[in-house]
Amino acid sequence: MDKVGEEVMNRNLPLKLLCILIAFVLWLYVIGEENPLINYGYSNVPIQLNNEEYLDKSGLVLEDLSKTEVNVKVKARRNDILKLDSSKIKVSVDLRSIKGAGYSKLPVEVDGLPSNIELISVNPSLVTVNVDRVVSRRFDVELSESGKPKDGFTLRDYELNPSRVLVRGPEKLMNTVDKAVIDVNTNNLDKDMDGRFKVNLLDPSGKPVSGLAVKPRKLYASFNVSSAKSVPVKLVTRGTPAAGYKLYNEDVLPASVKIMGDKEVLESIDEIRTQPLNLSGLTSGISYNVKLDIPRGVTVKDDQNEVKVNIAVDKTDQLTDKELNVDKLTVTGPDPQNINYEFTSAKVVLTGRAGILDNLNKDDITLKITVPSQPGTYNVEIKGTISSLHDNATIKLIEPSSISVQVMENSQ
16 A cells, blocks of 8 residues: 555544444444343242252251242343243242241242343242141041941941051141041941051041141051840849838949840840849948949940949938929810919928938929819819939928819800
8 A cells, every 4th residue: 555545544544433433333222222121020930949858857847938939020132031931040949048947038049040131139039938847646546437337236346457657747737636547437337347448637626637647548447247236234232221221222324235246145135234232231322333244145335344333322211301382283184275273383392312302393393183074163183293303202292282173164
């Protein structure tokens, strides 16, 4: 290049640089218009939990997370946003910082964003984590029986294998468990059966408890069914109370029992007797547990081989009276609209042991008159009865003993 050309080039160099600068600015403007820098949000991004195995090794378990999803906002060129695969945005919480049971606030971390995309915010930036201790307990498994075996049969006994289960889970939830049961329907059952049954956990109100691990979840159970019938218990006594004393009452609890065995054997049994109870020389009431005299080839349901007996003994002459004013009268006979009588109340004198009379009131006494159906005026006797619950007391006097009743002609 000659000297003149160099001078021309040097003279135009600033202009050329200015043109280049202007062109670059124009390029940036065009690029900015076509591919602007924008903010963009991703909603409901699920939170991943990192290092859950740390909790397990520490004897802890996650109970609750205040949020399971967050919103993420980023900033980048529109084309870069369009190219971003949102599934690669990873939102997580690291559980290694948890030191023990209770509530902890942990930061939310965002990963997976390319370098050309800027993270603006994550909402919420903190989540509350509730952690509980993991505990284990063993429970004896009980039978929860529904339905009723076929008439003449009963569930004699059953066997569970295993009879205990190991339950593991959060301590607070474990504290709500009252028992472990298997539910068995024995409706119309008339023969032995077996099978595998799921173990259920129940709280004290009988509601199921879930969220705990049960081992084993199912167990094997076998059930033995037998012929059965209910028969009354007969108290057998020997001897008598001391001179001047009398046996006033004998209660057997329960009054009947269910016996099991071969059908032919059961058909020949109408009652189960107790072993003899010696009353010799008694001067006061007693309560005894008395064994049953169970025939050979027979067993009693639930191994109830004894009953409770309450004996009431008192002096034969230790009777007293009690006076009651009874204001109710039952009338049988003609239509009540066709009879006239006046009755306000009657004095009723009872006699018996003081302990019996103390429990009697006017509602235990029924006064009754029976009126002839033919028209006329009658003097009708008042009769009285005592509730069957107090059959050791008697009515000594009713005053007045009778009332006047007028039976009128039927107006129809």
